Amino acid sequence: MGRILLVGRLAVRDLRRRRVEAVLLLLAIMAATTTLTLGLVLRDVANDPYQSTRAATDGPDVVAGAGLIPGGDRPAELSGLEELAGAPGVVDHSGPYPVTPAELQASGRTSDVQVVGRDAAPAPVDQPEVTQGAWVSDGGVVVESAFAHALDVRVGDPVTLGGRSFEVVGVAVTAAVAPYPETSCLVAVGCASGATPEELSGLPPGLLKNPGLVWLTQADARSLSPDPGSLSYVMNLKLADPAEAQAFAVANARENRGALRLESWVDIREEATESAADAQILLLIGAWLLGLLAVASVSVLVGGRMADQTRRVGLLKAVGGTPSLVAAVLLAEYVLVAVVAAAAGLAVGSLTAPLLAEAGAGLIGRAGTPPMTMSTVVSVTAVALGVAVVATFVPAVRAARSSTVGALAGSARPPRRTGWLIAISARLPVPLLLGLRVAARRPRRVVLSVVSIAVTVSGIYVALILDAFLAADPLAAGVDQAQAEWLRQVLLVVMVIMFSLAAVNAVFITWATVLDNRRSSALARALGATPGEVSAALAAAQVLPALVGAVLGVFPGGFALFHAVNAITGGDGDRATLPPLWQLLGVVSATVLVVAALTAVPARLGGRRPVSETLQAELA
Amino acid sequence: MSDAADMSVLRARGLRKDYGKGEGLVRAVDGVDLDVRAGETVAVTGPSGCGKSTLLHLLGGLDRPSGGEVSLNGRRIDDIGERALARMRRTDVGFVFQAFHLMEELTAVENVELSALLAGRSPRAARRRAEELLEQVGLADRAGFLPSALSGGQRQRVAVARALSNEPSVVLADEPTGNLDSAATLDVLNLFENLHTSGQTLVVVTHDARIAATADRMLSMRDGVLVDETRLTGGTTGRLGALVGLED
Ligand SMILES: Nc1ncnc2c1ncn2[C@@H]1O[C@H](COP(=O)(O)OP(=O)(O)OP(=O)(O)O)[C@@H](O)[C@H]1O
Ligand SMILES: [Mg+2]
Numbered sequence: 001m002g003r004i005l006l007v008g009r010l011a012v013r014d015l016r017r018r019r020v021e022a023v024l025l026l027l028a029i030m031a032a033t034t035t036l037t038l039g040l041v042l043r044d045v046a047n048d049p050y051q052s053t054r055a056a057t058d059g060p061d062v063v064a065g066a067g068l069i070p071g072g073d074r075p076a077e078l079s080g081l082e083e084l085a086g087a088p089g090v091v092d093h094s095g096p097y098p099v100t101p102a103e104l105q106a107s108g109r110t111s112d113v114q115v116v117g118r119d120a121a122p123a124p125v126d127q128p129e130v131t132q133g134a135w136v137s138d139g140g141v142v143v144e145s146a147f148a149h150a151l152d153v154r155v156g157d158p159v160t161l162g163g164r165s166f167e168v169v170g171v172a173v174t175a176a177v178a179p180y181p182e183t184s185c186l187v188a189v190g191c192a193s194g195a196t197p198e199e200l201s202g203l204p205p206g207l208l209k210n211p212g213l214v215w216l217t218q219a220d221a222r223s224l225s226p227d228p229g230s231l232s233y234v235m236n237l238k239l240a241d242p243a244e245a246q247a248f249a250v251a252n253a254r255e256n257r258g259a260l261r262l263e264s265w266v267d268i269r270e271e272a273t274e275s276a277a278d279a280q281i282l283l284l285i286g287a288w289l290l291g292l293l294a295v296a297s298v299s300v301l302v303g304g305r306m307a308d309q310t311r312r313v314g315l316l317k318a319v320g321g322t323p324s325l326v327a328a329v330l331l332a333e334y335v336l337v338a339v340v341a342a343a344a345g346l347a348v349g350s351l352t353a354p355l356l357a358e359a360g361a362g363l364i365g366r367a368g369t370p371p372m373t374m375s376t377v378v379s380v381t382a383v384a385l386g387v388a389v390v391a392t393f394v395p396a397v398r399a400a401r402s403s404t405v406g407a408l409a410g411s412a413r414p415p416r417r418t419g420w421l422i423a424i425s426a427r428l429p430v431p432l433l434l435g436l437r438v439a440a441r442r443p444r445r446v447v448l449s450v451v452s453i454a455v456t457v458s459g460i461y462v463a464l465i466l467d468a469f470l471a472a473d474p475l476a477a478g479v480d481q482a483q484a485e486w487l488r489q490v491l492l493v494v495m496v497i498m499f500s501l502a503a504v505n506a507v508f509i510t511w512a513t514v515l516d517n518r519r520s521s522a523l524a525r526a527l528g529a530t531p532g533e534v535s536a537a538l539a540a541a542q543v544l545p546a547l548v549g550a551v552l553g554v555f556p557g558g559f560a561l562f563h564a565v566n567a568i569t570g571g572d573g574d575r576a577t578l579p580p581l582w583q584l585l586g587v588v589s590a591t592v593l594v595v596a597a598l599t600a601v602p603a604r605l606g607g608r609r610p611v612s613e614t615l616q617a618e619l620a
Numbered sequence: 621m622s623d624a625a626d627m628s629v630l631r632a633r634g635l636r637k638d639y640g641k642g643e644g645l646v647r648a649v650d651g652v653d654l655d656v657r658a659g660e661t662v663a664v665t666g667p668s669g670c671g672k673s674t675l676l677h678l679l680g681g682l683d684r685p686s687g688g689e690v691s692l693n694g695r696r697i698d699d700i701g702e703r704a705l706a707r708m709r710r711t712d713v714g715f716v717f718q719a720f721h722l723m724e725e726l727t728a729v730e731n732v733e734l735s736a737l738l739a740g741r742s743p744r745a746a747r748r749r750a751e752e753l754l755e756q757v758g759l760a761d762r763a764g765f766l767p768s769a770l771s772g773g774q775r776q777r778v779a780v781a782r783a784l785s786n787e788p789s790v791v792l793a794d795e796p797t798g799n800l801d802s803a804a805t806l807d808v809l810n811l812f813e814n815l816h817t818s819g820q821t822l823v824v825v826t827h828d829a830r831i832a833a834t835a836d837r838m839l840s841m842r843d844g845v846l847v848d849e850t851r852l853t854g855g856t857t858g859r860l861g862a863l864v865g866l867e868d
Contacts, residue, residue: 002737002746013725315721318682319735319782320710322703404682 003325011332014312024508025334026341029387031501033345033380034352035494040376041353050175050269056129059175060236061245063126063268064252065261066096067232068188074229080260081235089248094123095235098218099186100225101208105160106153106168112208113147114186115161116234117221126176126236128215133170136217140169146179147212161214162224172215176236178271181210184263187232313399323400330396331389338388342381346372349380352493434533435540438517449509449542450549456502457553457591458561463495464579464587465562503598510542510599514606521606538603539596546595550588629789629821630656630679634688637674637844648674650844651688656790661812661822663832666841672825673794675841679823680713680792681705693789710738714783718795720775722767728778729754729763735785746785753781757811773804780811790821797831809834 015022053059064084066077078096085093098117103110118136128135128142133155136142141161143153148171153159157168177184185191191208203209216224225231239245245264253262309330316326350372439446470484470491514521521534562578579587637649648671656662664672677683678690681697690698692712697705709715714735722731729750736746754760757777767775776796783791796812797805809831815822816834824835832838833852840848 002741002743005743006734006737009730010723010725013723017725311721312723315723316734316738317706318709318715318717318721320706320708320738322706324703325706325738405677 007325007328007332010316010329011336014333015336021508021511022337024504024511025337026344027504028501028508029338029341029384030345030348031497031504032387033342033384034349035497036380036383037346037349037376038353038493040379041349041372050272053129053173054175054265054269057173057175058123058125058127058238059265060094060126061239061242061265062237062249063176063184063263063265064235064237065099065184065186065232065263066235067099068185068261074231077260078233081233084237084252084260085235087248087252089239089241089244090237091240092124092238093235094125094127096233097235098221098225099232099234100221100230101187101189101211102162102224104151104212104214106151106157109151111147111151112191112211113161113214114183114191114208114211115221115224116186116213116215117218118215120217123236125238126174128172128174128176130170130172133168135170135172136215136220137169138217138220139166140216141166142170142172142215143168144177144180144183144213144215145171145173146181147183147214150180151212161216164224166216166220174213175265175268175272176234177213178268180212182271183211183213184268184271185211186234188230309399310402313402314404317404327396327400330399331392334388334392335385338384339381342384345384346377346380432537432540434537435544438513438537438541439544442513442516445509445512446541446545449505449545450552452502452505452509453546453549453591453595454553454557456498457550457587458557459498460495460587461554461558461579461584462562462565463491464583466565467491468579503594506542506546506595506598507602510538510602510606513541514538514602517606535600535603535606538606539599542599542603543592543596547588547592550591553591554584554588627657628655628691629658629660629693630654630823631691631694632679632688635675635678635685635690636687637671637678637683638686647844649678649685652844652846654679654839654846656821656823658789658821659819660837661816661824661835663835663838664823664825664841665827665832665838668827670841671844672827672841674844676792676794676823676825680715680790681709682715710735711786712789714785714788714791716776716779716783716791716793716796718798720767720772720779720799722775722778722782724767727764727766728759728770728774731767731778732781732785735782739786749785750781753784754778756784756814757781758807771804772800773807776800776804776808777811780808780815784815784820790823791815793822793824795826796824797826797828805831 064081066081067074069077081096084090100115100117102113102115104113120135120137122135128144130142131145133142134140141159143151148154148168153168155168155170159166159168173179177186183191185208187208189206189208191211192203222228222231239248242265246266249262249264249267253260313326313330316329317323321329467488470488517538521538632652632654635649635652635654636647639646639648650671652675664675666672674683678685678698681690681692685698688698689696692708695708697708700708722728723734726734729747732753733743733746733750736749737743741749751760751763754763757780759774759777759781762770762774762778767778770778776799780791780793780796783793793812797808800808812822812824813834822835824831826832835852838850838852839846840850
């Protein structure tokens with residue numbers, strides 16, 4: 001009891017005593033947990049929307065269309081479709097339903113649509129799930145969710161269809177057709193789905209351009225068509241074995257000599273999940289990079305504090321703390337921070353996820369944002385704890401095992417002495433001389449700071465390529481305009497978080513360096529170095545590694561990361577243009593400038609600490 | 621075994637500690653035999669670098685010897701595990717350091733109760749004991765202060781209170797007054813005098829001869845070896861300050 005109290009007290013007090021560091025640590029882990037939460041929530045959006053929509057709407061295993069050949073023999077095609085309902089393996093069906101092309105105008109915007117005529121009564125196969133409002137009624141139109149989102153129409157809005165007024169009575173999702181703008185073509189005039197404005201301008205006039213999907217009553221749909229002979233039809237089939245859907249579609253399409261269009265649910269799902277899957281990959285890669293950065297931050301912090309902690313550790317051991325108790329005290333601190341960071345990351349992530357995911361969910365035709373799942377909570381907490389434990393474990397064990405006497409003298413991990421660097425630096429101006437020596441004291445910290453900058457710059461490099469690619473040519477990336485916008489938003493979120501974390505890291509490392517160099521800084525000043533020179537030295541010790549990190553982040557870091565992203569997403573990297581040299585030089589110099597600016601404050605504080613106070617403090 | 625040895629709280633035989641090897645070998649402690657009886661105050665003096673701190677660390681189980689034996693209350697401590705050693709330190713030994721070594725983030729009373737909590741006492745019992753001890757060292761009114769708000773002498777008195785927290789068999793002090801001015805030194809000396817009269821076993825390392833003069837026995841050390849032993853009587857007199865010339 002008393003010992004638990006003690007562990008808790010020591011952990012909490014130490015955190016409180018070094019509030020700035022505790023907050024920075026919290027931010028570092030939180031950035032990783034927030035992104036991870038976003039990534040996992042989006043994964044849920046991306047992973048099961050089709051499945052859940054399919055389950056909720058009695059989704060068809062195969063969708064069959066007829067009347068797709070201009071001037072074809074409608075009655076024969078329709079009877080061919082009806083025969084299909086009796087084909088072996090089919091256990092249920094709905095339709096055939098009439099489909100007609102039309103133009104829809106809503107709040108000043110015009111779009112081509114495919115109008116499907118449905119019964120007001122629920123169908124046994126493909127009964128679209130109404131997410132807002134109600135199902136079709138005479139004079140009332142129901143709009144497919146992704147289309148409604150893209151067009152920004154809501155229940156109650158007046159719309160014009162083929163010149164006639166209707167009211168939007170509902171918004172619904174279906175598993176029978178991929179969501180806007182991937183919508184399958186159900187009409188004879190043909191469609192250009194997911195095309196850019198430039199591409200659209202060159203197309204024949206009758207073609208439906210990026211058509212959306214709306215549902216009317218059968219009577220309303222038929223009345224929109226000038227000629228009943230020009231109607232197309234669609235029918236939804238349920239098979240005894242859904243796994244057979246693709247084989248069924250292929251076999252029957254052949255049998256009907258192409259008069260019927262048959263699409264299996266597997267194909268529809270593929271179209272439906274594409275963009276969300278891309279976003280998920282982006283976020284998960286982002287979360288992964290952030291995880292790395294977080295480990296770097298925490299390692300720097302823990303390492304920096306350990307120098308300070310050695311005396312505490314020695315003392316705890318001198319008064320009888322066992323090695324396991326010492327390790328427990330050290331771990332407890334970071335585990336405490338990690339738990340708070342996990343909770344905060346989950347909270348922030350689940351609050352911001354809807355902003356990203358709702359757009360995504362609408363775009364991929366899913367009803368709303370999926371709720372936070374237990375597996376997300378567990379994964380995020382596990383990662384936060386993992387980061388804390390990984391970063392703390394080695395120093396904690398090392399501290400627990402260290403010699404008590406050595407620790408009391410505060411020399412458990414004495415600074416390194418890199419003779420050649422010291423010799424070289426003797427020839428440099430004072431700030432560089434001191435700066436190089438500061439860096440040489442803690443080679444591992446320099447490595448961490450190089451890694452941290454390199455990881456960030458790699459991320460920025462890839463983001464630049466992807467962003468330019470998405471902005472210039474979304475179709476080549478396999479997404480439409482709205483999805484490209486969304487992906488760019490996702491990219492921006494990841495980059496902002498990543499950048500913040502890298503900034504936190506830079507401040508952190510400087511701060512740890514300042515603390516670590518208190519004594520030598522004070523000594524340098526006692527020996528005649530000016531505060532300005534000492535500050536410049538502390539900053540130089542950060543800026544030099546930043547320069548190296550930025551260069552490594554561009555090559556090979558960003559280069560390799562881009563190809564990794566490409567390999568994972570199956571993208572075609574050749575079509576993306578690598579950033580021009582001036583942009584790369586810009587990234588490198590901006591990085592160095594930002595690091596210099598960020599480290600200026602702590603370095604200045606470190607350079608100005610009163611000398612006597614520091615030297616005095618060292619005694620006690 | 622003689623009677624005297626049986627009564628020993630601390631006992632060292634052929635105690636050795638080497639640092640480095642080859643050319644750079646330093647025999648910091650080189651074959652020390654020592655018995656400290658219950659209730660005795662022993663001072664260890666000698667020039668800087670002669671191995672006093674090292675010896676003290678070996679006696680208190682802070683460090684492991686390169687050779688020889690140390691027993692505390694008749695139990696060998698030179699060959700036991702790290703965990704057992706830690707337990708021994710928390711119950712049987714109290715340390716006082718020249719640099720105080722208080723936890724900066726803990727208040728005076730929390731510093732004092734630290735070892736009691738480590739030893740598994742209930743938080744309430746530990747706090748009561750800590751308050752008593754602070755009262756004893758005359759710092760009851762500073763219980764809630766952080767070390768940074770205490771003077772050097774006050775810090776050292778907190779450290780002494782902490783050393784006494786678990787009623788250790790022996791208190792080991794390494795230059796307890798090394799960082800203090802003469803007024804603060806007097807405070808700490810008075811404290812040690814009280815400990816002495818209450819029968820606390822005490823080993824004090826110092827190179828201040830005036831302080832050494834307050835002990836029952838004074839051991840002189842040179843190059844890792846105990847070279848001289850002086851029996852004193854001054855340590856038992858009540859007017860310690862006068863004896864060492866710190867009072868008017
Ligand atoms: N960790 C170590 N590594 C190498 N040599 C050491 C180490 N610690 C102590 N020594 C050496 O052991 C010898 C004894 O050191 P110790 O600290 O015990 O001296 P001391 O008598 O306490 O000196 P002072 O009065 O100055 O405190 C010294 O020569 C010292 O250089
Ligand atoms: Mg010493």
